Amino acid sequence: MAGGLREADERGAILLIALFFAVFMVGMVYYVIGVAEAVLLSERMQDAVDASALSGAVMNARGMNFIVLINLVMSALLAILVALKLVETLAMVGIALASALAYPTFGLTLPLIPVLETVRSTASSWYHTLKPDIEQALEGLNTLSTTVARMAPPASKELAEEGVEKYWSPPVECATVAPARLTEGLPVEDDEYPVLCEKAGNNVGALIALPFSVIDVPELADAISGAVGGAAREFSDWFCGADGSGGSGGAPSIATTVQHYYPKLPSVTECENTKNDRVCRDSNAETADADPDDTTGRCQAGHDCSIDGPYERSVRAAREECDPTKRPAPVEYWWQEQTGTVNWTWNEVAWERGDETVDEPVQQHLNRKDNPLFFKPPCGPSAVLPMIVGYERDPHPNGDVNEINPVCSEGGAAPPLPLPGTRKGTVVAVPFKRVTHILGCRIDVREEKRGADEGPAASGSGRSSKRIIDGVSLGSEPFQVRVFATRKPGMVGPGRGVRVALWGAAAPDSGLGELENFGRYAVGQAEYFYDGTEGKNGWMWNMKWRGRLKRFRLPEDSIDAATLVGPCAVDDPGSPAFFAMIAGVKDLVMH
Amino acid sequence: MERHWNRGTVRPSRRTGARGTASVEAVVALPVLLLLFISVFYVRDNALALQSAANQARTCAWLYSAANCPDDRSALPAACQGAALSVDPDVVDPPELPVTVEPIKTAIDSLLEVALEAAFGSATTVAAEKSFSPPELYGGGTKVVHRNYHLACNIKKKDLGDVVLEAWTNVYDAIF
Numbered sequence: 047m048a049g050g051l052r053e054a055d056e057r058g059a060i061l062l063i064a065l066f067f068a069v070f071m072v073g074m075v076y077y078v079i080g081v082a083e084a085v086l087l088s089e090r091m092q093d094a095v096d097a098s099a100l101s102g103a104v105m106n107a108r109g110m111n112f113i114v115l116i117n118l119v120m121s122a123l124l125a126i127l128v129a130l131k132l133v134e135t136l137a138m139v140g141i142a143l144a145s146a147l148a149y150p151t152f153g154l155t156l157p158l159i160p161v162l163e164t165v166r167s168t169a170s171s172w173y174h175t176l177k178p179d180i181e182q183a184l185e186g187l188n189t190l191s192t193t194v195a196r197m198a199p200p201a202s203k204e205l206a207e208e209g210v211e212k213y214w215s216p217p218v219e220c221a222t223v224a225p226a227r228l229t230e231g232l233p234v235e236d237d238e239y240p241v242l243c244e245k246a247g248n249n250v251g252a253l254i255a256l257p258f259s260v261i262d263v264p265e266l267a268d269a270i271s272g273a274v275g276g277a278a279r280e281f282s283d284w285f286c287g288a289d290g291s292g293g294s295g296g297a298p299s300i301a302t303t304v305q306h307y308y309p310k311l312p313s314v315t316e317c318e319n320t321k322n323d324r325v326c327r328d329s330n331a332e333t334a335d336a337d338p339d340d341t342t343g344r345c346q347a348g349h350d351c352s353i354d355g356p357y358e359r360s361v362r363a364a365r366e367e368c369d370p371t372k373r374p375a376p377v378e379y380w381w382q383e384q385t386g387t388v389n390w391t392w393n394e395v396a397w398e399r400g401d402e403t404v405d406e407p408v409q410q411h412l413n414r415k416d417n418p419l420f421f422k423p424p425c426g427p428s429a430v431l432p433m434i435v436g437y438e439r440d441p442h443p444n445g446d447v448n449e450i451n452p453v454c455s456e457g458g459a460a461p462p463l464p465l466p467g468t469r470k471g472t473v474v475a476v477p478f479k480r481v482t483h484i485l486g487c488r489i490d491v492r493e494e495k496r497g498a499d500e501g502p503a504a505s506g507s508g509r510s511s512k513r514i515i516d517g518v519s520l521g522s523e524p525f526q527v528r529v530f531a532t533r534k535p536g537m538v539g540p541g542r543g544v545r546v547a548l549w550g551a552a553a554p555d556s557g558l559g560e561l562e563n564f565g566r567y568a569v570g571q572a573e574y575f576y577d578g579t580e581g582k583n584g585w586m587w588n589m590k591w592r593g594r595l596k597r598f599r600l601p602e603d604s605i606d607a608a609t610l611v612g613p614c615a616v617d618d619p620g621s622p623a624f625f626a627m628i629a630g631v632k633d634l635v636m637h
Numbered sequence: 638m639e640r641h642w643n644r645g646t647v648r649p650s651r652r653t654g655a656r657g658t659a660s661v662e663a664v665v666a667l668p669v670l671l672l673l674f675i676s677v678f679y680v681r682d683n684a685l686a687l688q689s690a691a692n693q694a695r696t697c698a699w700l701y702s703a704a705n706c707p708d709d710r711s712a713l714p715a716a717c718q719g720a721a722l723s724v725d726p727d728v729v730d731p732p733e734l735p736v737t738v739e740p741i742k743t744a745i746d747s748l749l750e751v752a753l754e755a756a757f758g759s760a761t762t763v764a765a766e767k768s769f770s771p772p773e774l775y776g777g778g779t780k781v782v783h784r785n786y787h788l789a790c791n792i793k794k795k796d797l798g799d800v801v802l803e804a805w806t807n808v809y810d811a812i813f
Contacts, residue, residue: 060659064666071673078677082684086691093695093786100702101760101789111792118797213762213787577794590794 087217087533088565094214094221095529095570096595102206102223102527103572103593109198109232110574110591116191117245117511117586123180124246124286128278130173131285132250137166177287184509188236191512196231202527203228210531220614221531226524233524234586237513240279243286245511245587247278306489308376309363311336311356336360338485343382343409353447361483365439365453368487370426376487377414381424381453382407384482387475388458394470397460407482424481425454434481441483455480513586520575528598529570532614571598675772686767686782694765694786706761706790762787
């Protein structure tokens with residue numbers, strides 16, 4: 047009887063536990079769904095940017111191959127003229143030989159002359175008949191290759207972005223394909239006309255040497271081909287005629303005097319090379335910071351005047367770049383000058399140096415054109431006849447920004463020995479003048495500039511083939527294609543499933559902050575490259591350009607976020623901030 | 638009438654009416670829990686199949702593209718030659734030409750195709766599928782999931798001789 051009173055009421059115990067467990071299991075199911083969705087969507091995003099990056103790179107590679115094809119067609123067309131001219135030349139040589147050998151052979155070679163003359167005149171006639179049409183075709187092909195070079199990057203961007211929208215959306219909401227040199231075009235320019243003539247000569251030589259190739263004597267075939275090509279290049283005016291621009295190849299050049307102002311901070315040089323808006327903005331800010339006071343030449347108040355600041359770096363660079371012994375020598379100077387007096391006290395034995403009184407520094411300026419006969423640099427070795435002899439290169443040898451080592455100075459030395467009877471304690475103030483800093487200079491340089499060299503085509507009416515521009519190598523920035531994509535907002539973070547599992551509560555802060563956005567965006571990169579063993583000279587004469595995927599890296603020269611993010615920023619205002627963040631840690635971020 | 642242990646009053650036991658309640662509740666709750674538990678495995682199998690299909694589509698697409706999307710797929714791995722894959726290269730169509738003589742038109746089309754292929758190339762869409770068996774609770778049988786991967790075909794290296802030969806072959810085939 048007492049046992050019944052100890053029995054607990056067990057009704058509903060299992061159901062309650064099961065209810066809680068069921069809720070947990072529902073959450074678990076949705077969590078698994080959410081995680082799976084997040085993983086699959088993330089992979090899909092990456093597949094999208096990888097595929098579109100390769101697509102962009104392949105399109106650009108096709109553009110390069112198309113230009114190569116045009117080059118080959120141009121050389122084939124010009125080979126017709128070279129062949130005719132070669133026949134004419136050989137006939138002329140034959141006539142000359144026949145004439146020369148007529149006497150020793152008692153006239154036996156004379157009957158050859160009319161035959162050779164017929165061959166020569168026929169070849170010449172055909173040459174002059176075909177030349178205008180072939181030249182017109184070359185001009186058209188040159189224009190076509192210029193157009194292809196300009197259009198390939200924007201076309202590749204358009205087609206790749208269209209592909210993303212067609213095949214990868216969802217989950218991709220917005221994608222920007224950013225080939226390098228989007229506005230400049232493919233990295234090609236007009237080559238010299240003799241190069242095309244040489245290639246045409248090689249074609250003719252290869253045809254002549256064909257029998258040697260068949261009988262397996264390739265070295266002789268190469269030698270003949272090379273000889274004809276070399277002759278065609280050397281005498282390109284004879285074999286191929288002048289190019290459309292009137293010169294022997296390329297656009298005409300003009301000599302002009304260019305004024306260069308120094309010092310040039312590294313950021314200024316970078317701006318001139320890259321023409322990147324952000325780089326140039328930073329450079330302008332740094333240049334303004336380095337600008338000295340107009341009156342005193344000092345570092346301006348409120349600017350960075352530390353020893354590593356822009357002003358000190360500028361004056362340090364100016365001492366090097368404005369050296370009057372350079373050639374060409376500077377023709378205009380700005381410098382900071384300081385005058386004062388040094389007190390010397392006579393102690394009956396020698397003069398003792400005392401305090402010095404220094405006046406406020408003053409900025410000075412001198413231009414050669416103001417006084418061409420008597421222009422002098424402020425400081426320098428005696429050979430350059432400066433105002434003051436001497437030239438110290440280090441403004442702060444002790445590393446203290448307040449201790450200035452003048453560029454040069456004069457005066458302030460001890461006065462000559464006084465007359466006998468001069469009283470002890472006599473003070474003499476000796477004036478001095480110092481050039482404390484070289485602030486800047488101008489050097490005029492005579493430079494050859496090619497006319498009409500905007501974009502990939504150096505000459506609008508030329509007949510030249512295309513070559514790779516100078517200063518690029520495989521794998522460098524001009525060959526890169528980058529893609530940036532954003533995912534639809536509803537798919538952000540842990541996914542719909544996990545949000546359900548949270549029962550409407552806000553997702554807990556993961557502690558990753560801005561790094562969470564890595565899951566919302568995807569980046570990819572590919573490049574087009576020359577897949578052959580030929581040297582740089584052969585890159586535009588073989589159709590071996592291909593595309594390949596590459597590990598994502600931000601470019602060495604800073605890229606404006608808007609260039610890569612592009613229109614995606616309109617739909618997703620957070621993406622420029624994300625890009626600015628990874629730009630700030632670009633050396634650490636690897637894809 | 639209630640009886641405390643030291644008062645001698647006994648209340649009739651209520652246990653008789655509640656016997657087996659826990660068992661009934663367990664019988665009710667267990668199927669629900671079982672359903673949820675099995676669902677987790679179903680979701681897992683589904684996700685694994687999708688990921689496997691995506692991996693296969695991706696791998697085969699990249700291999701096919703790297704080999705320049707050849708007509709002959711025998712060089713591809715065996716997994717990429719199965720019946721579950723379909724590869725459809727698409728090429729930009731040549732423009733309609735106002736030439737009425739068929740052999741000439743065909744020959745010009747063939748030449749243009751070489752030029753257009755050099756300029757625009759082709760792309761491929763690889764479709765992969767994977768199957769798995771859902772639990773009997775969800776109908777059993779076999780469920781098939783699909784994944785596509787679209788990729789541009791990489792470029793086959795050519796020189797002038799290859800281009801001339803290809804164009805000549807196309808023209809010859811078109812005419813004869």
